[in-house]
Amino acid sequence: MTKSRIAAVDVGNDSIKAIFGEFDNELNIPNIVARDTEDRPVIGIEELDTKDPLDGIHIRVHSPALKENNAIYRVGNLATKSDNATELDPGSSKSEEDQTLIMLFATLALDAVNEDNAKLFPKSKNVIDANYTLGTGLPLREVKEGKDAGYRSKLVGSVHQVEFLVTPKYQGLKVNIKFDEVKVYPEGFAAYINLVMDNSLKIINKDLIDRRILIQDIGGLSTDIAVIKNRNVDDDKAQGFNLGVSEALEQIREEIRSKHGVELDSRTDVVEIITRKNDRNHIMVKGSRTSVHDITDRILLELAKKQYRLLRNVWAKNSQTEICYFVGGGATVLKEYIKTLNNNLDGYNIEFFEDEKESIWMMANAYYKLIMDYVKKSEKSSKAASEPVKS
Ligand SMILES: Nc1ncnc2c1ncn2[C@@H]1O[C@H](COP(=O)(O)OP(=O)(O)OP(=O)(O)O)[C@@H](O)[C@H]1O
Numbered sequence: 001m002t003k004s005r006i007a008a009v010d011v012g013n014d015s016i017k018a019i020f021g022e023f024d025n026e027l028n029i030p031n032i033v034a035r036d037t038e039d040r041p042v043i044g045i046e047e048l049d050t051k052d053p054l055d056g057i058h059i060r061v062h063s064p065a066l067k068e069n070n071a072i073y074r075v076g077n078l079a080t081k082s083d084n085a086t087e088l089d090p091g092s093s094k095s096e097e098d099q100t101l102i103m104l105f106a107t108l109a110l111d112a113v114n115e116d117n118a119k120l121f122p123k124s125k126n127v128i129d130a131n132y133t134l135g136t137g138l139p140l141r142e143v144k145e146g147k148d149a150g151y152r153s154k155l156v157g158s159v160h161q162v163e164f165l166v167t168p169k170y171q172g173l174k175v176n177i178k179f180d181e182v183k184v185y186p187e188g189f190a191a192y193i194n195l196v197m198d199n200s201l202k203i204i205n206k207d208l209i210d211r212r213i214l215i216q217d218i219g220g221l222s223t224d225i226a227v228i229k230n231r232n233v234d235d236d237k238a239q240g241f242n243l244g245v246s247e248a249l250e251q252i253r254e255e256i257r258s259k260h261g262v263e264l265d266s267r268t269d270v271v272e273i274i275t276r277k278n279d280r281n282h283i284m285v286k287g288s289r290t291s292v293h294d295i296t297d298r299i300l301l302e303l304a305k306k307q308y309r310l311l312r313n314v315w316a317k318n319s320q321t322e323i324c325y326f327v328g329g330g331a332t333v334l335k336e337y338i339k340t341l342n343n344n345l346d347g348y349n350i351e352f353f354e355d356e357k358e359s360i361w362m363m364a365n366a367y368y369k370l371i372m373d374y375v376k377k378s379e380k381s382s383k384a385a386s387e388p389v390k391s
């Protein structure tokens with residue numbers, strides 16, 4: 001039997017974040033897929049060898065877990081350019097969408113075919129047999145509805161195959177994914193674990209562990225507020241809202257286009273413009289440095305106000321809350337606006353993460369800690385079981 005590789009995967013509505021093995025590989029892929037046919041046109045013969053595989057994920061996915069088996073997809077950056085691309089709809093259930101599984105399988109397959117991991121899994125001809133121990137999560141709402149059990153059994157029960165079609169470097173490779181174990185954690189709880197515990201689940205934040213905390217996770221399409229009490233997520237109090245930052249970023253892009261005639265490639269470009277250290281909120285227009293501060297300020301302030309209103313409502317219902325942490329990519333974008341609002345208005349005890357990566361990778365880090373801990377504990381107990389009892 002081959003050794004199982006650890007994978008901690010956060011399937012965010014905006015992007016997938018994944019951590020592998022001994023933290024030796026990380027992947028971040030936009031959560032976007034588009035149905036396709038077998039032969040996507042390749043521009044230029046060399047493209048397949050020289051391009052980054054992550055910019056050309058083109059796969060067929062075979063799995064009994066899917067509603068639509070054996071379909072072909074463009075995934076991530078490559079799908080962005082398709083006109084039939086789909087992103088997850090905020091009202092939908094992550095656990096029941098094929099898109100969640102397509103993204104998950106594609107991410108694992110990309111880790112399995114990575115040259116650095118060639119020794120990990122057996123490979124015969126063009127087929128790699130990859131075994132994973134997976135830690136992942138679902139929104140609290142879906143866990144509350146009991147959907148985690150169904151999601152887990154879809155994954156563990158069978159072999160899932162990803163076949164790379166017209167993908168640079170990996171064309172023609174097939175990966176058979178098998179799960180030795182799958183743990184599905186509720187998202188809000190995971191964020192709490194990451195705040196109070198280190199990689200070996202030792203408590204690093206004694207101060208925080210018994211406090212009443214809110215965690216406001218501002219994502220691409222949604223915002224979740226977890227309520228933590230008695231070291232646990234208060235299921236009944238947690239709330240999810242269909243409000244993220246993607247829409248505001250898109251609006252900024254649109255206004256820059258109509259006002260300045262400048263076409264930005266993606267929302268990522270917008271994020272870059274509003275968060276970079278030097279020359280923030282400026283773009284080049286026909287070679288002249290031009291401020292877009294008026295546009296970004298107005299749109300982001302509007303969104304910050306909405307986010308602040310959500311905080312107020314949840315805080316009002318949980319009046320004994322001691323601190324609220326803002327996490328997620330949206331927290332990075334809105335940090336200064338929310339802080340200013342808070343200073344001028346209610347003055348809640350709120351906290352942000354300095355390091356934007358920490359904020360965005362919060363869930364993936366938490367799943368990593370939790371699944372590592374699980375593996376260590378089960379290794380220990382199986383070792384104990386196989387050792388003779390000393391008398
Ligand atoms: N380095 C960054 N700095 C600032 N903002 C970022 C950065 N990376 C991503 N973002 C933006 O933050 C937003 C939310 O990203 P995040 O990764 O938290 O969402 P998600 O977890 O995928 O989505 P959801 O939580 O809705 O499922 C995205 O719209 C993204 O453009």
Ligand SMILES: [Mg+2]
Nearest residue numbers: 012013219328
């Ligand atoms: Mg998220």
